[in-house]
Amino acid sequence: MSAASTSLRAAYDLAGKAVIVTGAGGGIGRTTAELFAAAGAAVLCADISDGAGETAGLISETSGQAVAARVNVTRQAEVEAMVGMAVERFGRLDAIVNNAATISTQLTADLEEAELDRILSVNLKGVFFGCKAAARVMKAAGSGSIVNVASSAIDLALPQTVAYSMSKAAVAQLGKCLAAELGPHGVRVNTVAPGFVITPMTSRHFTKADGSIDEAKKRQVIAELSRGLVLPEPTEAEDVAHAILFLASEAGRQFTGQILRPNGGISMPW
């Protein structure tokens, strides 16, 4: 084997490493957990839903190493217990992907305080709790990678997503501040800001009450959310998972405080 291919394998090899993925019960989180397991990592799949167990089951079926935890990321004690469980089960924590989130699609004038609190609790406080609990362990270990999932909503001005967009912009800023804090301790912090991906979060816009898909509505939603896309193909969960894996692995060792945008060119900031 050439030196280049040895270096390539080592850069993405997560054998012997341990990773937490929140919101791993479906969508981008499930795909990310599966990709990390395929790269050799032991994965703690965390979710508020039964989906965490299903994802861990899927990984185990392919001989990967995974455990599931039911975690509500809005509860700091549960997030701390999740990090403790990873360290206890795997003996270490190399990366955490703070991916769990929820969305609200109301006009600002109609957005009730309780709904604003709900979105900020999951999308911002949940990510903060994950960062805080993982930072303690990683700082003590002198290494680690935190990847937070934001959205291209941080670059675009999308109507009817004010709570979601605010929470995601705050997540991006959290990543930069924390990168500056933790960099000297060997811990990297980055953000992935995906474009529109069909997942349970987005497909509910065109799913009928009986669970079937409204194809006309689906085409309309995809057309609306893909406006401005430069590439011909839409972004898929795998594209996001690959960006996350890059940032969490040795290949991304010079990346910290950065925002990576797997979004088909829908936004192109500096």
Ligand SMILES: NC(=O)c1ccc[n+]([C@@H]2O[C@H](COP(=O)([O-])OP(=O)(O)OC[C@H]3O[C@@H](n4cnc5c(N)ncnc54)[C@H](O)[C@@H]3O)[C@@H](O)[C@H]2O)c1
């Ligand atoms: N799908 C998209 O188009 C898109 C675009 C940009 C960014 N994102 C971001 O990607 C991430 C994943 O989104 P997705 O589309 O896969 O969504 P999804 O709804 O399919 O998955 C989100 C997961 O988070 C879990 N979750 C929700 N609240 C939780 C809580 N309080 N505690 C623990 N788990 C909780 C859900 O049960 C679900 O399994 C999110 O951060 C989302 O904002 C998605």
